[in-house]
Amino acid sequence: xxxxxxxxxxxxxxxxxxxxxxxxxxxxxxxxxxxxxxxxxxxxxxxxxxxxxxxxxxxxxxxxxxxxxxxxxxxxxxxxxxxxxxxxxxxxxxxxxxxxxxxxxxxxxxxxxxxxxxxxxxxxxxxxxxxxxxxxxxxxxxxxxxxxxxxxxxxxxxxxxxxxxxxxxxxxxxxxxxxxxxxxxxxxxxxxxxxxxxxxxxxxxxxxxxxxxxxxxxxxxxxxxxxxxxxxxxxxxxxxxxxxxxxxxxxxxxxxxxxxxxxxxxxxxxxxxxxxxxx
Amino acid sequence: xxxxxxxxxxxxxxxxxxxxxxxxxxxxxxxxxxxxxxxxxxxxxxxxxxxxxxxxxxxxxxxxxxxxxxxxxxxxxxxxxxxxxxxxxxxxxxxxxxxxxxxxxxxxxxxxxxxxxxxxxxxxxxxxxxxxxxxxxxxxxxxxxxxxxxxxxxxxxxxxxxxxxxxxxxxxxxxxxxxxxxxxxxxxxxxxxxxxxxxxxxxxxxxxxxxxxxxxxxxxxxxxxxxxxxxxxxxxxxxxxxxxxxxxxxxxx
Numbered sequence: 001x002x003x004x005x006x007x008x009x010x011x012x013x014x015x016x017x018x019x020x021x022x023x024x025x026x027x028x029x030x031x032x033x034x035x036x037x038x039x040x041x042x043x044x045x046x047x048x049x050x051x052x053x054x055x056x057x058x059x060x061x062x063x064x065x066x067x068x069x070x071x072x073x074x075x076x077x078x079x080x081x082x083x084x085x086x087x088x089x090x091x092x093x094x095x096x097x098x099x100x101x102x103x104x105x106x107x108x109x110x111x112x113x114x115x116x117x118x119x120x121x122x123x124x125x126x127x128x129x130x131x132x133x134x135x136x137x138x139x140x141x142x143x144x145x146x147x148x149x150x151x152x153x154x155x156x157x158x159x160x161x162x163x164x165x166x167x168x169x170x171x172x173x174x175x176x177x178x179x180x181x182x183x184x185x186x187x188x189x190x191x192x193x194x195x196x197x198x199x200x201x202x203x204x205x206x207x208x209x210x211x212x213x214x215x216x217x218x219x220x221x222x223x224x225x226x227x228x229x230x231x232x233x234x235x236x237x238x239x240x241x242x243x244x245x246x247x248x249x250x251x252x253x254x255x256x257x258x259x260x261x262x263x264x265x266x267x268x269x270x271x272x273x274x275x276x277x278x279x
Numbered sequence: 280x281x282x283x284x285x286x287x288x289x290x291x292x293x294x295x296x297x298x299x300x301x302x303x304x305x306x307x308x309x310x311x312x313x314x315x316x317x318x319x320x321x322x323x324x325x326x327x328x329x330x331x332x333x334x335x336x337x338x339x340x341x342x343x344x345x346x347x348x349x350x351x352x353x354x355x356x357x358x359x360x361x362x363x364x365x366x367x368x369x370x371x372x373x374x375x376x377x378x379x380x381x382x383x384x385x386x387x388x389x390x391x392x393x394x395x396x397x398x399x400x401x402x403x404x405x406x407x408x409x410x411x412x413x414x415x416x417x418x419x420x421x422x423x424x425x426x427x428x429x430x431x432x433x434x435x436x437x438x439x440x441x442x443x444x445x446x447x448x449x450x451x452x453x454x455x456x457x458x459x460x461x462x463x464x465x466x467x468x469x470x471x472x473x474x475x476x477x478x479x480x481x482x483x484x485x486x487x488x489x490x491x492x493x494x495x496x497x498x499x500x501x502x503x504x505x506x507x508x509x510x511x512x513x514x515x516x517x518x519x520x521x522x523x524x525x526x527x528x529x530x531x532x
Contacts, residue, residue, distance in 0.1 A: 013342065013347050013349060014349060014353060016335075016338060017339070017342065017349065017353055017356070017357055018353075020335065020339065020360070021356060021357075021360055024360055024363070024364065027375050027379070027399065028363075028367075028375075030375055030378055030379055031371075031374055031375060031378060034378050085289060086289055086290070086293060089287060089289045089290055090290070092286075093286070093287050093290065096287065098287060098290055101294075102290050102294065104519060104520070104523075105293075105297055107453075107519060108515055108516055108519050109297070111453065111456035111457050111459075111460045111515060111519075112460055112512065112515060113459065113460040113461070113462060113487045113490070113508075113511065114460070114461075114462065115462055115487055115490050115491045115494070115508070116304075116490075116508045116511065116512065118491075118494070119304075119490070119494050119501075119504055119505065119508055120300050120303055120304075122494065123303055123505075124300075124303055149296075149300075198362070201366065202366055205366035205367070205368065206366075206368075208368065209367070209368020209369065209370065209371065210368070211368070211369065211370045211462075211463035212462050212463055212491060215495075216491075216494070216495060236368055236370045236371075236463070239370055239374060240370055240373075240463060240466065240467075243374075243377070254374075255374065255378065258370075258371050258374040258375075261368065261371055262367070262371055265366055265367065265368070265371075266363065268366075269362065269363055269366045270359075270363075273359070
């Protein structure tokens with residue numbers, strides 16, 4: 001048995017994969033376990049309200065969740081649109097000398113620290129927004145511009161790679177594609193639905209979870225933004241900002257916030273589970 | 280000339296935007312708060328994290344590329360697992376690291392807990408990069424290797440490095456750049472001490488968090504944050520361009 005396991009090594013691999021799986025489940029469940037007190041002690045009407053004042057025992061996450069979702073709503077369409085346009089141009093010019101240069105620049109952009117984008121936004125975007133539209137400058141608009149520039153390269157490269165594999169699959173059929181009623185985008189979505197949905201989910205999670213740019217540019221004012229020029233606060237920025245001085249129930253509330261974010265992201269990622277595993 | 284610009288005007292616009300963003304950072308360099316401890320600690324932590332996460336990531340990439348055959352449900356479970364971890368925000372990983380490594384396991388604010396947190400962050404990136412280079416390798420040499428009696432592990436750890444050293448180093452460098460780029464995961468785990476680290480249990484301040492503190496918290500730190508960012512951008516450009524130049528000499532394929 002042992003000899004067979006060593007020789008075959010598929011038992012060992014199964015064991016390793018299952019072990020990694022268990023570690024992942026344990027890691028993701030750990031904030032929930034640590035904040036179990038919070039969910040049992042604090043009534044649900046308290047932590048779903050729009051009132052965040054940990055010193056006086058009100059732990060409403062409504063403001064932060066709304067801020068995160070508003071940021072996603074303003075950034076996601078912009079990033080997807082711009083990424084799609086740039087990737088189409090990249091595909092059209094894939095034999096040009098400019099293409100490898102741009103792909104290299106995009107790869108550098110992807111792994112560039114987000115704080116650099118944040119510093120750039122503080123130096124350039126915030127004064128521009130303040131001068132053109134008025135207000136303080138630290139606003140939803142400025143954050144969504146900065147986030148679009150930060151997230152667009154990821155989006156572009158994902159679309160570019162999946163479009164190239166789409167072209168590989170249907171090589172030589174470009175002319176018949178041109179006769180089709182459907183546009184290029186519709187054809188692409190019909191041929192690679194998994195890639196498109198996966199990209200959108202991934203970008204959603206990146207925007208939802210991005211901390212540093214939001215922390216630097218959003219203004220962190222504790223309110224639901226009434227316009228594009230108002231400051232706001234997101235879930236992740238709250239965790240990053242208040243973890244330094246939180247104690248007792250406040251800290252537990254922050255862990256609870258992290259577990260709410262984990263559950264939210266798991267729902268977003270796994271809502272298309274059937275489609276994902278039937279690749 | 281105009282026709283060329285009209286055909287690829289968005290690409291030119293993108294290049295112009297990149298150049299304009301980098302141009303913001305080009306000012307006289309200014310250093311006051313940066314110490315050697317920050318730089319040495321950053322290099323040790325990030326390189327250690329990349330090297331520690333490379334082995335499991337390489338194995339799992341072998342599963343995802345189809346070199347190691349597993350039952351179907353395990354295969355799909357593996358890819359879903361990587362997909363979930365890739366979508367996790369870095370601050371959540373930071374909270375997990377803070378709770379588990381700093382508090383429960385008692386490593387405190389140290390290089391070790393930062394390293395362990397960075398492993399979680401790097402694992403999906405490295406798996407994706409490795410599986411992208413292993414999949415064509417398997418398509419090309421997998422069947423031949425099988426007919427010569429070469430097992431999957433030998434194919435993974437002997438033949439693939441021999442044939443595509445350059446690409447593997449590329450993936451590792453991508454991982455290093457990712458770990459240099461992410462701040463939120465380490466800001467809760469590694470502390471803010473700027474002195475030279477004596478052991479792996481010492482607190483350090485990572486370079487990206489140092490830039491954040493300079494820009495936001497330390498009064499008058501913005502010029503230094505700007506010059507450090509410029510150096511980081513140049514370093515990352517160097518990191519991404521050099522392997523492409525040496526690629527030719529390292530890969531036999």
